[in-house]
Amino acid sequence: MFSSFPQQFWTTLCDWWREQSRQKGAAGATSLLVGNLWSFVRESTPERRRQRYGDMEYDWEHRVNTTSGTVGWRARLLGMFHSPYQATDPALFREMMASLPIEFDKFTFVDLGSGKGRTLLLASEYPFQRIVGVELIAELHRAAEENIRAYHSAAQRCSQIEAVCTDACEFVLPDTPLVLYLFNPLPEAGLQRVVRNLERSLEQSPRPVWIVYHNPAMDSILGASRALVKAGGTELYSVFRSEPGFKVSKS
Ligand SMILES: C[S@@+](CC[C@H](N)C(=O)[O-])C[C@H]1O[C@@H](n2cnc3c(N)ncnc32)[C@H](O)[C@@H]1O
Known part of the structure; x- marks a missing residue:
């Protein structure tokens, strides 16, 4: 509870x-x-x-x-x-998705810090296999659940949308190819934990993971991980992809 x-x-x-x-x-x-x-x-x-x-x-x-x-x-x-709730601008979200050279139907979309769920609804315009939002604050999580229920759009191409109320640092990432979306959810120590979790997850299940980092104030934390390679972006967002063959234990 x-x-x-x-x-x-x-x-x-x-x-x-x-x-x-x-x-x-x-x-x-x-x-x-x-x-x-x-x-x-x-x-x-x-x-x-x-x-x-x-x-x-x-x-x-x-x-x-x-x-x-x-x-x-x-x-x-x-x-x-934690970090104040602010919803992603729809036009920018679509620009960020358009920058990903992927087949969406092979990927799960995960928003770490999903707030009231706007990105979950926007992501459903793409044929993702599944969409998951992870939000710490219960009031925002409940609003996301309401929004998922209320949303109807002719543009919707994915209806497997789930909102989870938990700390993004403790969330176990799905074992599938991923698009991980981050819009300022975490302070430095939290972002480092998320990167370490992702590294462990990639070592256990090597797979393509793309990170879309909106407002990339701590780009250097993602850039410092040997599991990730910067693959694009603008001053408003960065895109990273997983490095194939990454091993945590390698020095
Ligand atoms: C800037 S808002 C982004 C909301 C949403 N991703 C969007 O783009 O529309 C950041 C969200 O991260 C949430 N957050 C902060 N710390 C978190 C944590 N440790 N685990 C999960 N969510 C967290 C905040 O409550 C807030 O809703």
């Missing part, structure tokens, strides 16, 4: 504090904490809330609710200590 909000918030805050004070010391973590709380207050003003409704067009067209404008204060507060 999902834990209550106070429990979830306390656990999130303790984990966040441990990680930040390890990296920046207690003074650095305190100043970041004050900054995060201040951003939360600033983002709660009516003006900023109105701005977040700016990306409603997709929702209006498809009768779903994927905008960040309607995210409740609890999920927004948790987001300050």
